[in-house]
Amino acid sequence: QVQLQESGPGLVKPSQTLSLTCTVSGGSISSGSYYWNWIRQPAGKGLEWIGRIYATGSTSYNPSLKTRVTISVDTSKNQFSLNLSSVTAADTAVYYCARSPPTYTGYDYYFDYWGQGTLVTVSS
Amino acid sequence: SYDLTQPPSVSVSPGQTASITCSGDTLGRRRAYWYQQRPGQSPLLVIYEDSKRPSGIPERFSGSKSGNTATLTISGTQAVDEADYYCQAWHTTGVFGGGTMLTVL
Numbered sequence: 001q002v003q004l005q006e007s008g009p010g011l012v013k014p015s016q017t018l019s020l021t022c023t024v025s026g027g028s029i030s031s032g033s034y035y036w037n038w039i040r041q042p043a044g045k046g047l048e049w050i051g052r053i054y055a056t057g058s059t060s061y062n063p064s065l066k067t068r069v070t071i072s073v074d075t076s077k078n079q080f081s082l083n084l085s086s087v088t089a090a091d092t093a094v095y096y097c098a099r100s101p102p103t104y105t106g107y108d109y110y111f112d113y114w115g116q117g118t119l120v121t122v123s124s
Numbered sequence: 125s126y127d128l129t130q131p132p133s134v135s136v137s138p139g140q141t142a143s144i145t146c147s148g149d150t151l152g153r154r155r156a157y158w159y160q161q162r163p164g165q166s167p168l169l170v171i172y173e174d175s176k177r178p179s180g181i182p183e184r185f186s187g188s189k190s191g192n193t194a195t196l197t198i199s200g201t202q203a204v205d206e207a208d209y210y211c212q213a214w215h216t217t218g219v220f221g222g223g224t225m226l227t228v229l
Contacts, residue, residue: 037218047159047167047210049218062217063125096166103173108155109214112178114166 002026004097004115012091012122018084022097022115023077030055030075033102037111038071038082040093048093052100052109053080087122094119128211128221135227142198144224146211149192156194157212158187160205161223167210171196203228 008020022036029036038050051061053071061069065084073080084091095118098111128148136142146156156174159167169178171187174194184199198205206228211221 039218046223047212047220049220052218060217103155105155107214108173109218110155110157110169110172110212111159111167111218112169112172114168117166 002099002113004099004113006095006097006115006118008118008120010119010121012087012120013124014088014122015086018082018087018091018095018120018122020082020095020097020118020120021079022081023079024099025078028075029073029078029080035100035109036071036073036080037098037100039096039098039111039114040091041096041117042090042093050082050084050095089122092120092122126213126215126217126219128213128219130209130211130221130224132222133225133227135229136198136201138203138228139200142201142205142226142228144196144209144211144226146194146196146221147192148213148219148221150215151192151194151213152189154213154215156187156189158185158194158196159210159212160207161210162207170209198226201226201228 003025012018035052037052053059068085070083097115099113100109158171161167174189175187186197208223
């Protein structure tokens with residue numbers, strides 16, 4: 001059973017960089033044709049896809065966040081990470097990491113395993 | 125940007141059938157997915173590829189699609205089904221609907 005666990009600071013100052021790590025257990029991040037995603041949810045609001053990475057390091061990002069987001073992978077540690085720069089209060093949210101399995105269409109991706117989420121507050 | 129539209133809220137009596145819709149341009153050409161999110165919990169996949177149910181999801185959950193509208197149906201709704209439900213599709217990026225709060229009363 002695959003498990004994902006987010007970790008990182010719960011408080012980040014405005015204009016600084018938010019950094020989170022997702023540790024994957026119960027399976028190798030390099031095995032299978034999976035994508036590894038970051039998704040966030042402001043309190044009381046809906047889900048927003050941030051971006052994803054493949055084990056090879058190939059990434060894609062939400063255009064609305066693309067200029068501020070970097071997702072990286074460390075296969076030796078079975079982890080992938082999120083950096084979000086120049087944060088403001090609008091970036092305060094619960095951040096989830098999630099796995100996307102391969103699909104037979106090759107483009108209809110979804111999220112079958114999720115971490116428990118971690119709350120990040122942007123405040124001075 | 126690509127949008128998926130859901131009703132903000134749906135109410136249902138226990139034992140009755142709840143239907144939650146999700147509409148989007150060209151959704152008919154994509155697969156729809158549904159997630160359940162109880163308060164304080166992570167989203168849980170309940171329907172994938174329009175109408176398939178993951179292992180462990182009760183049979184009362186079903187999905188369908190007609191044209192550009194996908195529907196999540198919960199038959200014999202139970203109090204434990206009270207939650208937020210999100211539809212999702214892929215349109216070069218991951219896209220979620222705004223979510224529907226299901227109230228069982």
